[in-house]
Every structure is written in structure tokens, then in C-alpha cells.
Amino acid sequence: xxxxxxxxxxxxxxxxxxxxxxxxxxxxxxxxxxxxxxxxxxxxxxxxxxxxxxxxxxxxxxxxxxxxxxxxx
Numbered sequence: 001x002x003x004x005x006x007x008x009x010x011x012x013x014x015x016x017x018x019x020x021x022x023x024x025x026x027x028x029x030x031x032x033x034x035x036x037x038x039x040x041x042x043x044x045x046x047x048x049x050x051x052x053x054x055x056x057x058x059x060x061x062x063x064x065x066x067x068x069x070x071x072x073x
Contacts, residue, residue: 015068
């Protein structure tokens with residue numbers, strides 16, 4: 001990976017892909033995480049960085065490891 005920002009890009013793209021594959025809208029997923037939709041949308045767009053606590057919560061919801069969310073597909 002070239003830089004740390006690439007790691008965040010991989011993370012947000014993997015989460016968005018999994019969310020889509022599982023049939024959640026951003027609004028539904030934000031609600032399931034206990035977040036405002038605008039906050040969650042900011043994470044997916046890369047405007048905000050996912051806090052580690054949210055990344056762990058997402059991994060648990062999807063039944064995957066945090067490590068798998070950080071790997072380029």
C-alpha cells in the first residue's frame with residue numbers, strides 16, 4: 001500500500017461493498033449501527049474516518065474479521 005489514506009479507501013470500499021451485498025441502504029445500515037445517516041455517509045465517502053469502535057461493530061455485524069475489511073479485494 002502506498003500510504004495510510006489508501007488503507008481508509010480500502011476499508012470504506014469494502015464496507016460499502018458488503019453493505020450493498022447484504023441489501024442494506026446507507027440509511028438502514030446507519031440506523032443498525034446507531035449512527036445518523038449523514039455521519040455514516042461521511043464515512044463511506046471518505047469525508048470522515050471510521051472510528052475503530054465502529055469498524056469492530058461492522059465486522060461483528062457482517063461476521064467477518066477486521067483484518068478482512070482492511071484487505072484489498
